[in-house]
Amino acid sequence: MQRSPALESESFDRVLSSMCTEPHPAARTAAERFLASNPGDPATYEEVSRLETKAIDLLAEIVDHPAPDAADGYITSGGTEANIQAVRAARNLSEANEPNVVVPESAHFSFTKAAELLDVELRTVPLDGKLRADLEAVSAAVDEETALVVGVAGTTEYGRVDPIPELCAIAHEVDARMHVDAAWGGFVLPFTDRDWTFSDAPIDTLTIDPHKFGRAVVPSGGLLTRDGRTLDALAVETPYLETYSQATLTGTRSGAGVASAVAAIEELWPKGYREAAKRSQRNADWLASALADRGYEVVDPTLPLVAASIPKPIFEELRAVGWKVARTTRGEVRIVCMPHVTRERLEAFLRDLDRLD
Numbered sequence: 001m002q003r004s005p006a007l008e009s010e011s012f013d014r015v016l017s018s019m020c021t022e023p024h025p026a027a028r029t030a031a032e033r034f035l036a037s038n039p040g041d042p043a044t045y046e047e048v049s050r051l052e053t054k055a056i057d058l059l060a061e062i063v064d065h066p067a068p069d070a071a072d073g074y075i076t077s078g079g080t081e082a083n084i085q086a087v088r089a090a091r092n093l094s095e096a097n098e099p100n101v102v103v104p105e106s107a108h109f110s111f112t113k114a115a116e117l118l119d120v121e122l123r124t125v126p127l128d129g130k131l132r133a134d135l136e137a138v139s140a141a142v143d144e145e146t147a148l149v150v151g152v153a154g155t156t157e158y159g160r161v162d163p164i165p166e167l168c169a170i171a172h173e174v175d176a177r178m179h180v181d182a183a184w185g186g187f188v189l190p191f192t193d194r195d196w197t198f199s200d201a202p203i204d205t206l207t208i209d210p211h212k213f214g215r216a217v218v219p220s221g222g223l224l225t226r227d228g229r230t231l232d233a234l235a236v237e238t239p240y241l242e243t244y245s246q247a248t249l250t251g252t253r254s255g256a257g258v259a260s261a262v263a264a265i266e267e268l269w270p271k272g273y274r275e276a277a278k279r280s281q282r283n284a285d286w287l288a289s290a291l292a293d294r295g296y297e298v299v300d301p302t303l304p305l306v307a308a309s310i311p312k313p314i315f316e317e318l319r320a321v322g323w324k325v326a327r328t329t330r331g332e333v334r335i336v337c338m339p340h341v342t343r344e345r346l347e348a349f350l351r352d353l354d355r356l357d
C-alpha cells in the first residue's frame, strides 16, 4: 500500500517561527519506549512515575531551586497547561472573593484561557520602553484581591525578560503569589546573567518546557513549585486508582513526554544546552545585524529571537516559497533561532529575502 503523505515526518528545514525544535536522538528513543505508559496512574506505571520524579529533580537544578528536595511539580502537556495550573493553584489558595491575576501585555495567550476557565479577572498591564512589564503599571494594578502576578522570562514575541525580583516583591506585598513563565526561555537563561530562578527571587511557581529549547519530544512541559503546598492546592481525589489524589490537569498523560525530558536533560545539561544557547544567540545577533544592514528596523535580540519590520507583501512571498515565518502583534516578522535554525538556513533565508525584496 502506498504511504499517506500525512505520515511523512515534518521537515524543520524552513521552520523559523516555531518555539519547538528537533528532539535530541536520545529523547526520541526514550519517548518511543514509554509511548504506552501513563504517568497519570503512577501505581500502575511505576517506572515512568519514577522517571517523572527524576525529571522534576533535573528541572529543579536548571531553575536553581534552593531546596531541590522541597521542589515539586510535574511534566505537563506544555506551557499552556503549566500556566493554567499556576493560575488555578493561586486562585485555590487565595482568600479573595473575586480573585484577579495581573499579567504584562507580553504574557502568552494561555493566561487568557486560564482566566476564562477559572473565572478569574485578568488584569493586563502595559510594557515599558524595553518591552518588559512596566513596574509602575503592575503596582497600580494589584490590590488585595490579586491572587497572582505573572512575569515572563523569555517573551513569546520578543524574547524579553521581565524584572522578576521586582515583580515578586510587588506580588508578595499584597499577599499574591508570583509565577514566572520561562516556558521558552528556561533552557537558555541559565547561561545568561538574568534574574529569573527560584534562587533569584522568592517566586512560587515556574513554567519551563522541555519540548521547546530542552529538545524533548512534544508533549513535554514543566510546572515547578517552591514547595508541596501548590500541588496540594491542585489535587483532587481519585477514587478508582490505587493512589489517592491527582494534581494534574489532564488524566491520562504521555509517558513519552516524561521519559524524553529525562533523556534530553541527562544528555544536554549543562554543556549541550550551553553550546546550543550560545550558538543560537550568535545566530540571532548575526541575523539582526544582517537585517539592519538591509535597512529593516530590528528589535534587539536579548535572547535568540529576532523581530524585524519586513513588509507584509514580502512576508507573504516568503511564506509562499515555503518559509515558516510568523508575525508579531505589531506586524514584525519574528524569527526564533532554535537549535535547528543553523547559519546555513539563515543564509538561505536571506538569499530568498534579497531576491524577493
Ligand SMILES: Cc1ncc(COP(=O)(O)O)c(C=O)c1O
Binding pocket: 019, 077, 078, 079, 080, 081, 083, 108, 110, 152, 154, 155, 156, 181, 182, 183, 184, 209, 221
Ligand atoms: C512564554 C510562553 N509561555 C507559554 C507558551 C505555551 O506553550 P505551549 O504551546 O507548549 O502550550 C508559549 C508558547 O510558545 C510561550 O512562548
